Amino acid sequence: MNRTSTILRIAVLLGAxxxxxxxFLASAYFGFTLPGRGFTFEPLMRLATGRSAFWDQLGRTLLLALCTAVVGSALLTSTLLWLHLRARKLLPIAEGLSVLPFVVPPVALVMGANLFFRSIYPGFLTHLLSLVPFYVIITMPLMYRALDSGMLAxxxxxxxxxxxxxxxRRLRILIQILLPNLAPAMIASSLICVAMVLGEFVMASLLLHNTFPVFLAQAGQDNPRAAAALAFLTMVGTWLLLAAVARTLHTPRRPQ
Amino acid sequence: MTETRHARRRSELLPALGAAPYFVFVGVFLLLPIAVNLLTSVRTPDGVFTLEPLLRLGEEQYRSAFWNSTQLSVVTTVIGGALGLLLAWALATTQRPAWLRDGVLSFTTVASQSGGIPLAFAFVALLGTQGLLTTAIAELTGWNLAETFRLSSFTGLTVVYLYFQIPLMAVLMLPALSGLRTEWQEAAASLGAGRARYLKDIALPILTPATAGALLLLFANAFSAYATAYALAGGGANLVPILVGFFVSGNVMMDYSFGAALSTGMIAVITVAMVLRWLLTRRTTRWMQ
Structure with missing residues (x-):
């Protein structure tokens, strides 16, 4: 390789x-300093203490993330195991369905869900946990792939x-052989799922559920410095989650 | 006879039964809502078939929303695609320094999944009226960036969307670029082809379907983005996802059919992009074994 192209490549990487x-840096600086005061947690503390909805809404989002990861893992792991072992013919159909949420933007899914459930069970969408099945749907394309490639390997x-x-016996095979071997894929797909639910804003806000991203959006109207601090922490948290996914998938495993 | 037929039918039924929870789940929470949405957009409240809601998409305000969304998606796809391809090339061909390459790769993966409210506020902290870069420029040169540049404007949204479009393109193109074997270039060189000829006759034809497929995914990604635009421009942005959001949240939920028609139009645009992508990537995978 000649020198010009090496310099160009380094320049591209540095630019990126x-x-x-x-x-990242701007939100950290803006969020954790005050003019003339230097580094401070004050904007963040003001947001998180007192009669703030912060902890409530963070708690709701964590609950949703947990439920979505559990329901999604259980549904997809059992279905995929079944399909791989007993019904390979159905695999292409199941896979085709699993990528369908790519074609339906969350905002369009909310519209459809609103129309559908309003007509058959009007109270359903007012429960916080009614978001869980829809979160399973929107995280499905990524979860399905992570689990499927884990099983193919x-x-x-x-x-x-x-x-x-x-x-x-069957149960013993499942618990002592299959699940331990699938653990990395299941953990990775759950982490992806948690990362997505932590940032999901569209469905929660349109269905009037006060989750953490909704809190963040509101905070941005009244208190931009605290919002920047929270945005920074959220992005770093998401980064750590995704780094954990990469680690789980790439650590060489000893067969169990 | 009937015994064996029964047995056979049962042996075909059982596999389907085990997968039933999955199909029912997807049916109730994805397929039926979409179906109801599509049906609502072609029916009057009394249940009579009509194309009127879909035709109303042609009205000035809604046509311009589709036009704005398309423009924003195309611009961020073209710029993001070109810069993302450049980044993917740098990532695929750089061996050293390894820390720089690995660091950028990790940043790229995370940024490609970013978006939404946190990203919007990070950009407000950087380029908003009191943003870090805005005040720094004002102190150094006395020029106030905020007077000419607003994050809620078309240019502003473009810059923020590029933050996830560029890395998404890079992540999508990296496997294809790493799949180009050095042997191909050597083989071409031994047959007398120069660098330009190799690029034109070998690398480009092989990469074209993957590139086009990635661009279509970028387009769909930008077209359906809601949270970023909402946080930066509030209701001010006349974009399709924002309008659909208005109809859902009840500000204008008087007209179910028309809200559904807007959402149908949006699904249609993205479906076209994704079907094209599927047709193209089917061809690539044959080459990229």
Whole structure:
């Protein structure tokens, strides 16, 4: 490789880093300083203490993230195991359905859900946890892929046959062989799911549920410095979650 | 006879039964809502078939919303696509310094998934009226950026959208670019082809479907983005997702059919982009084994 192209490549990488880092740095600086005071937690503290809805709304979002990860993992892991072992013919259909949420923007899904459930069960959408199934739907394309590739890498049939030949029953094969081997894929897909739910704003705000992103949006109207601080913490948190996903998937595993 | 037929039918039914919870779940929470949305957009409140709501999409305000959304998506796709391709090339071909490459790669992956409210406020902290860069420029040169540049304007939204469009393009193109074998370039060189000829006759044709597919995904991504635009421009942005949001949240929920028609139009645009992408990537995967 010649020198000019090396210099150009380094320049591109440095340029990218600066562009990606600037909003991070700006939100940290703007959020954690006050004019003439230097570094301070004051804007953030004012937002999080007193009669603030902060903890309530953060708690709601964490509850939603947990429920979505649990429901999504249970539904997709059991379905995919079943399809891989018993009904391979149905795999293409299931996979086709799993990417469908890519075509339906969340705002359009809210519109449809609103029309549909208003006509059959009007009270449903007023429950906070009614968001869970829709969050499972919007996180499904990524979760499905993470779990599916985890299963493809395993050679499930051999594992099951090996377990059977050693005299293990189905439940034991599931609990002692399949699930431990699938754990990295399940953890990774759950983390992706949590990262997405922590940032989900459209459905929660339009269905009038006060979750953490809704709180953040409101805070931005009244208190831009505190909002910047929270935005910074949220972005760093999401980064850590996604870094954990990459770690879980790339750590070499010993067969169990 | 009937015994075996029964047995066979049961052996076909059982597999489907195990997958039933998944299909029912997707049916209730995704397919039925979409179906009801599509139906509502072609029916009057009394249930008579009509194209009137869909035709109203042609009215001035709504046509301009579709036009604005399309423009914003195309501009951020073209700029984001070009810069993202450049970034992917730099990432794919740089070996050293490894810390720089790995650092940028990690940043790229995270930024491609960013967006929404936090990103909007991070940009307010950077380029808003009291933003870090705005005040820094004002102190250094005395020129007030905020007078000519607003984050809620078309240019402002473009800059913020590029923050996730560029890295998304890079992430999507990285596998295809890493798939270009050095042997191909050597083979071409041994047959007398120069760098330009190699690019034109080998690299470009192989990369074209993947690139086009990635661009279509970027377009769909920008077209359906709601939270970022909402946080920066509030109700001020005349974009399709924002309008659909108005209809859902009840500000103008008098007219169910028309709200549904808007949402149908939006789904239609994105479906076209994604079907095209599917057709194109089917061709790429044959090459990229």
């Amino acid at each position: 880093v600066s562009f990606f880092a600037l909003p 395993l050679d499930l049939r051999t594992l099951v046959d090996a377990g059977k030949s050693l005299g293990a």
